[in-house]
Amino acid sequence: MAREDENRGFICINCGANVCALTNGGYRNHCPVCLCSVHVDVRPGDRRNECRGLMRPAGLAYRRKKGWQIVHVCERCGARGANLIAERTAQPDDPVSVARLAGGLREIEPAVIGTISRRR
Numbered sequence: 001m002a003r004e005d006e007n008r009g010f011i012c013i014n015c016g017a018n019v020c021a022l023t024n025g026g027y028r029n030h031c032p033v034c035l036c037s038v039h040v041d042v043r044p045g046d047r048r049n050e051c052r053g054l055m056r057p058a059g060l061a062y063r064r065k066k067g068w069q070i071v072h073v074c075e076r077c078g079a080r081g082a083n084l085i086a087e088r089t090a091q092p093d094d095p096v097s098v099a100r101l102a103g104g105l106r107e108i109e110p111a112v113i114g115t116i117s118r119r120r
Protein backbone atom coordinates (compact mmCIF):
# COMPACT_ATOMS: atom_id res chain seq x y z
CA MET A 1 0.00 0.00 0.00
CA ALA A 2 1.29 3.46 -0.86
CA ARG A 3 2.47 5.65 1.97
CA GLU A 4 -0.06 8.34 1.02
CA ASP A 5 -2.91 5.90 1.67
CA GLU A 6 -1.90 5.67 5.31
CA ASN A 7 -1.44 9.40 5.77
CA ARG A 8 -5.00 10.24 6.69
CA GLY A 9 -6.94 11.64 9.60
CA PHE A 10 -8.27 9.76 12.61
CA ILE A 11 -10.29 10.30 15.79
CA CYS A 12 -8.11 10.24 18.91
CA ILE A 13 -9.17 7.32 21.14
CA ASN A 14 -7.89 9.13 24.23
CA CYS A 15 -9.41 12.63 23.97
CA GLY A 16 -11.76 12.33 20.95
CA ALA A 17 -10.05 15.06 18.92
CA ASN A 18 -10.73 15.02 15.19
CA VAL A 19 -7.18 14.80 13.81
CA CYS A 20 -6.44 15.55 10.16
CA ALA A 21 -3.52 14.21 8.10
CA LEU A 22 -0.23 16.08 8.08
CA THR A 23 0.21 18.64 5.34
CA ASN A 24 4.02 18.79 5.59
CA GLY A 25 4.69 15.45 3.89
CA GLY A 26 5.18 13.57 7.16
CA TYR A 27 3.22 10.71 8.61
CA ARG A 28 0.89 11.57 11.52
CA ASN A 29 0.60 8.94 14.18
CA HIS A 30 -0.22 10.87 17.34
CA CYS A 31 -2.88 13.31 18.49
CA PRO A 32 -1.80 17.00 18.38
CA VAL A 33 -3.94 17.80 21.44
CA CYS A 34 -3.04 15.12 24.02
CA LEU A 35 -0.03 13.65 22.10
CA CYS A 36 -1.32 10.08 22.56
CA SER A 37 -0.87 7.47 19.85
CA VAL A 38 -2.18 3.96 19.19
CA HIS A 39 0.06 0.90 18.86
CA VAL A 40 -0.72 -0.08 15.27
CA ASP A 41 2.69 -0.14 13.57
CA VAL A 42 5.54 -2.63 13.53
CA ARG A 43 7.50 -0.24 11.33
CA PRO A 44 6.29 3.37 11.03
CA GLY A 45 3.20 3.53 8.82
CA ASP A 46 2.72 -0.19 8.16
CA ARG A 47 -0.30 -0.72 10.49
CA ARG A 48 0.69 -4.35 10.95
CA ASN A 49 0.67 -4.49 14.74
CA GLU A 50 -2.33 -6.24 16.29
CA CYS A 51 -1.79 -4.70 19.75
CA ARG A 52 -3.94 -1.55 19.30
CA GLY A 53 -3.01 -0.41 22.83
CA LEU A 54 -3.03 3.27 23.76
CA MET A 55 0.48 4.73 23.55
CA ARG A 56 0.95 7.54 26.05
CA PRO A 57 3.65 10.21 25.66
CA ALA A 58 6.45 9.48 28.14
CA GLY A 59 9.10 12.03 27.29
CA LEU A 60 11.12 13.70 24.56
CA ALA A 61 14.16 12.44 22.68
CA TYR A 62 16.52 14.26 20.34
CA ARG A 63 17.93 12.54 17.26
CA ARG A 64 20.59 14.53 15.49
CA LYS A 65 19.32 13.79 11.98
CA LYS A 66 15.59 13.96 12.72
CA GLY A 67 15.12 16.51 15.48
CA TRP A 68 12.87 16.35 18.54
CA GLN A 69 10.68 13.30 18.90
CA ILE A 70 7.97 12.30 21.35
CA VAL A 71 8.67 8.98 23.08
CA HIS A 72 5.53 6.85 23.48
CA VAL A 73 5.04 3.82 25.73
CA CYS A 74 2.25 1.33 24.98
CA GLU A 75 -0.14 0.81 27.92
CA ARG A 76 -0.97 -2.72 26.81
CA CYS A 77 2.37 -4.31 25.89
CA GLY A 78 4.96 -1.79 27.12
CA ALA A 79 6.54 -1.24 23.69
CA ARG A 80 8.32 2.07 23.13
CA GLY A 81 8.30 4.19 20.02
CA ALA A 82 9.55 7.64 19.05
CA ASN A 83 7.80 9.96 16.65
CA LEU A 84 8.65 13.38 15.27
CA ILE A 85 6.86 16.36 16.76
CA ALA A 86 4.39 17.69 14.16
CA GLU A 87 5.17 21.27 13.18
CA ARG A 88 4.84 23.46 10.09
CA THR A 89 1.61 21.64 9.21
CA ALA A 90 -2.14 21.98 9.67
CA GLN A 91 -2.90 21.11 13.33
CA PRO A 92 0.66 21.25 14.71
CA ASP A 93 1.27 19.56 18.07
CA ASP A 94 0.06 21.71 20.97
CA PRO A 95 3.21 23.53 22.21
CA VAL A 96 1.90 23.59 25.79
CA SER A 97 1.45 19.79 25.78
CA VAL A 98 4.95 19.34 24.32
CA ALA A 99 6.48 21.71 26.88
CA ARG A 100 4.66 19.92 29.71
CA LEU A 101 6.13 16.66 28.43
CA ALA A 102 9.57 18.27 28.59
CA GLY A 103 8.91 18.92 32.28
CA GLY A 104 9.17 22.69 32.18
CA LEU A 105 5.52 23.65 32.52
CA ARG A 106 4.22 21.33 35.19
CA GLU A 107 3.54 24.18 37.57
CA ILE A 108 2.21 26.67 35.04
CA GLU A 109 -1.35 26.51 33.76
CA PRO A 110 -2.15 27.59 30.15
CA ALA A 111 -4.08 30.63 31.47
CA VAL A 112 -0.89 31.90 33.13
CA ILE A 113 1.09 31.47 29.91
CA GLY A 114 -1.58 33.50 28.10
CA THR A 115 -1.21 36.30 30.68
CA ILE A 116 2.56 36.36 30.24
CA SER A 117 2.37 36.62 26.43
CA ARG A 118 -0.27 39.38 26.59
CA ARG A 119 2.07 41.55 28.66
CA ARG A 120 4.59 41.81 25.83
Ligand SMILES: [Zn+2]
Nearest residue numbers: 012015031034
Ligand atom coordinates in the same frame (compact mmCIF):
# COMPACT_ATOMS: atom_id res chain seq x y z
ZN1 LIG B 1 -5.92 13.17 21.80
Ligand SMILES: [Zn+2]
Nearest residue numbers: 039051074077
Ligand atom coordinates in the same frame (compact mmCIF):
# COMPACT_ATOMS: atom_id res chain seq x y z
ZN1 LIG C 1 1.35 -2.41 22.34
